[in-house]
Amino acid sequence: MTLTRKQFDILEQLVSVDNKLTQRELEELTRYSLGTINRTTKELRDLGYLLNGRITAAGRAALEPYRVKRAVFIAAGFGTRLVPITFNTPKPLVRVHGIRLIDRLIDACLAAGIQEIVIVRGYLAEQFDQLLYKYPMIKFLENPVYNEANNISSSLVARYLLAGAYVFEADLLISNPSLIRSYHYASNFLGIKKQRSDDWCFKVKDGLIQQEMVGGEGDDIWQMVGISYWDEADGHRLAQDIVDVYHSPGGKERYWEQVPLVYCKDRYKVEVRPCREEDITEIDSFKELKAVDKTYDV
Numbered sequence: 001m002t003l004t005r006k007q008f009d010i011l012e013q014l015v016s017v018d019n020k021l022t023q024r025e026l027e028e029l030t031r032y033s034l035g036t037i038n039r040t041t042k043e044l045r046d047l048g049y050l051l052n053g054r055i056t057a058a059g060r061a062a063l064e065p066y067r068v069k070r071a072v073f074i075a076a077g078f079g080t081r082l083v084p085i086t087f088n089t090p091k092p093l094v095r096v097h098g099i100r101l102i103d104r105l106i107d108a109c110l111a112a113g114i115q116e117i118v119i120v121r122g123y124l125a126e127q128f129d130q131l132l133y134k135y136p137m138i139k140f141l142e143n144p145v146y147n148e149a150n151n152i153s154s155s156l157v158a159r160y161l162l163a164g165a166y167v168f169e170a171d172l173l174i175s176n177p178s179l180i181r182s183y184h185y186a187s188n189f190l191g192i193k194k195q196r197s198d199d200w201c202f203k204v205k206d207g208l209i210q211q212e213m214v215g216g217e218g219d220d221i222w223q224m225v226g227i228s229y230w231d232e233a234d235g236h237r238l239a240q241d242i243v244d245v246y247h248s249p250g251g252k253e254r255y256w257e258q259v260p261l262v263y264c265k266d267r268y269k270v271e272v273r274p275c276r277e278e279d280i281t282e283i284d285s286f287k288e289l290k291a292v293d294k295t296y297d298v
Contacts, residue, residue, distance in 0.1 A: 003062055006032060006040045008185045011049060011059050012066075016181065020053040066183040068229065069116060071109045072161055073102065074154045074256065075170035076122030076146035081285050085296070090124045092170035093131075096283070096293045102170050106135055108177035109166070118161055119170070120154040122146025145252075152246055155256035159242045163235025167256075169226030169282070173292065176279035179227070187234045188271040189257070190280070191222030200224040202261075202272060209270045212261040222272050225280055228257065229273075237267055 003011070009030045014021060021029070023037045030037070044050040049059030079091030086094070092102035106117055115137055121128045122143040131138055141157045155162070166180070174180075179190065189209060191202055196217035203211040203220050212224070230238060241264045245251050248263075260268040283289050290297040 003066075003185075004040075004043075005185055006030075006036060007044055007049075008063070008066065008183075010037070010040055010044065011055055011063055012181070012183050012185075014050075014055040015060060015063060015183070016178075022053075063183050066185055067164075068112065068114050068166060068182060068184060069164035070161060071106075071114050071117050071166040071168060072158045073105070073117070073119040073168045073170040074151050074158075075102065075119050075128070076125075076143040076154045077151060078123050078147075079171065082283070082289060083286065085286060085289070088124075090121070090127055093127055094171075094283075094289070096173055096289070100131075101173055101283075102131070103134070104174045104177070105168055105170065105172065105180075106131075106138075108174055108180040111177055112180045112182045114166070114180070114182070118158060120158050122154070149246075149252035150255055152242065152254045152256045152259070153252065155238075155242050155259070156246050159239040162230050162238045163232045165230055165235060167228050167230065171283065172226055173281040173283055174279070175281070176275070179275055179279055184229045184231065186271055187228070187230045187260075187268065188273040189228040189261075190225035190275050191272040192225060192275060192277055194221050194223045195219070197221055197223045204272045207271050209261060209272055212258065222274075224257075225275060226282065227280070228270075230260075234260065234268055234270075237264075241267065 010026055013026060013029045023034060026037050027034050041050060049056055049062055075092045079086035082091050093100050109117060117138045118141060119128060119138060120141045120143050123146055143154045143157050145153050198215050200214055201216050201224055202209045202222045204222050205220060241259050245254055245259045245263045260270060283292060
């Protein structure tokens with residue numbers, strides 16, 4: 001049986017805390033009205049998915065079609081903005097407070113039960129082999145054209161793995177690993193609500209991304225964070241749309257997420273998933289790295 005969105009959201013919250021939640025707590029977590037919580041929890045009890053406020057084995061089984069299958073890391077680029085440290089180290093392997101950037105992301109995936117980890121590599125590819133000592137489950141895909149195309153070339157390599165998958169920029173410093181969830185109902189992109197942004201951002205209406213752009217201001221602006229999830233249907237669409245955009249005029253210069261958010265946006269409904277400034281940081285320059293980790297400020 002397919003869950004409604006409200007049913008999913010309540011079950012997902014219950015399974016994520018693995019504990020009983022009061023209706024008031026569910027109201028706060030889901031932001032549904034108390035009346036909606038009352039109606040939906042009754043539906044779930046009638047279906048046998050809830051018992052005494054706790055999720056049942058049947059409820060867990062009902063969530064399984066929404067389980068994240070894998071995580072794909074886009075990690076082939078030069079990391080030129082982090083020079084000089086990236087002369088000898090790929091950006092995802094740069095250490096912040098002694099821990100590689102990519103390790104925190106992988107650990108968050110494993111904590112969410114995501115065991116299939118795929119890394120698309122290119123620049124200094126052999127250095128990623130060091131990850132296998134800690135994460136022997138990792139699989140690598142090689143991007144042979146990372147030095148002549150933008151990151152759409154990495155998504156091209158991984159295009160058949162995007163259905164039911166997270167896609168990560170591999171150079172993000174995550175401080176809130178609970179952002180990585182075991183289940184998702186629909187395709188989504190993480191974003192930070194802003195009144196104004198000079199960075200890559202989205203215009204959002206009714207929770208759906210309408211436009212991707214650089215810089216914007218207003219009540220509908222969300223700054224883009226490079227973590228997204230793609231459901232089965234959208235993942236299969238991406239497998240073909242990435243090829244078509246890549247082979248179009250100027251296609252090699254595109255960023256991969258422009259496929260569903262710009263060039264083929266009429267084929268996708270992508271939600272924005274809120275996070276906070278303190279949850280995750282994109283380190284865009286060596287100056288920003290020094291600000292985060294003083295050991296580099298020498």
